[in-house]
Amino acid sequence: MNISVFLNKEKINGKAKRKELRKVESKYDDLNLNFFLKSDLSRVFLSSHNWSQQQLEEIHPLVYQDNPKYAPQGYPMNISTRQPYPPYISSATATATRWSTGLCHCCDDPANCLVTCICPCVTFGQIAEVVNKGSISYAASGAVYGLLLGFTGLSCLYSCFYRSRLRGQYDLEEAPCVDCLVHFFYEPCALCQEYRELRNRGFDMGIGWHANMDRQNRGITVAPPVVGGGMSR
Numbered sequence: 001m002n003i004s005v006f007l008n009k010e011k012i013n014g015k016a017k018r019k020e021l022r023k024v025e026s027k028y029d030d031l032n033l034n035f036f037l038k039s040d041l042s043r044v045f046l047s048s049h050n051w052s053q054q055q056l057e058e059i060h061p062l063v064y065q066d067n068p069k070y071a072p073q074g075y076p077m078n079i080s081t082r083q084p085y086p087p088y089i090s091s092a093t094a095t096a097t098r099w100s101t102g103l104c105h106c107c108d109d110p111a112n113c114l115v116t117c118i119c120p121c122v123t124f125g126q127i128a129e130v131v132n133k134g135s136i137s138y139a140a141s142g143a144v145y146g147l148l149l150g151f152t153g154l155s156c157l158y159s160c161f162y163r164s165r166l167r168g169q170y171d172l173e174e175a176p177c178v179d180c181l182v183h184f185f186y187e188p189c190a191l192c193q194e195y196r197e198l199r200n201r202g203f204d205m206g207i208g209w210h211a212n213m214d215r216q217n218r219g220i221t222v223a224p225p226v227v228g229g230g231m232s233r
Contacts, residue, residue, distance in 0.1 A: 096173035099193060100200040103176060106192045109199070116188050116195070121146040123191045124159055126205045130198050131162050131169070134209035156183035159191065166194055170201070 106113040116123040125142025132141070149155035160183035167174060176182070182190045199205055203212050 096167075097171050099172055099175065099197060101193060101196045103182070103186060103189050103193050105196070106189055109192065109196055112195050112205075113188075113192055116191050120155075120188060120191055121149065123195050124155075124162075126208075127166070127191065127194050127198065128162050129209050130203055130205070130212070131165050132209075134213070138208055156180075156187045159183050159187065163190060163194060166197070170197070172197070 101108055106116075112123065121142040124145045125138040125140075128136060128141035128145075129138040145155050145158060148158050157180070160179045163179045163183060166172065167179070195205060204215070
């Protein structure tokens, strides 16, 4: 807003002050006018037109709309009721459960480590049946994995999908990197880790999903194996 244009307006007669002020307001939007009248330059305006502060408040209450004493007079209060947006929480910083064993702790279960190195389709079939909750059998999942491994060598692209599903079911962290890269570079280690995770959560990986559910219904639980236990006499 050009303040000089505003200050150089002809003197406003006391009887027609409301009419003349509306003419000025028609040229300048309320925000700029309010900013000017709230500033120190409003004193110059008042003195040049022989106005008092009370007269200015009476003819232009919008300037003082943030003053609560004018609320009962019907003047709009410029108070925002919109709540601030909640902070965005990235999935990378969200709290997740740690894996029960590390990616390279394959020797915690030597038998499974040996089976996975020789025939990874067996370990994958056991994992897939539990993750699928019995909807796809161990043999079917293992056969698909074996075919992809034998003909394309990219069975990791199939198995990483089940790692993502396993993490989603138990709210596990995506560590040490994204699932596809874990299976691409550390396929045997990833399968062993997923196998141990399900075993440590009470699943008997050798009997399949339905047998595990039957055990749970009968109140039989499988305790996770104790690693490093000593002999007692």
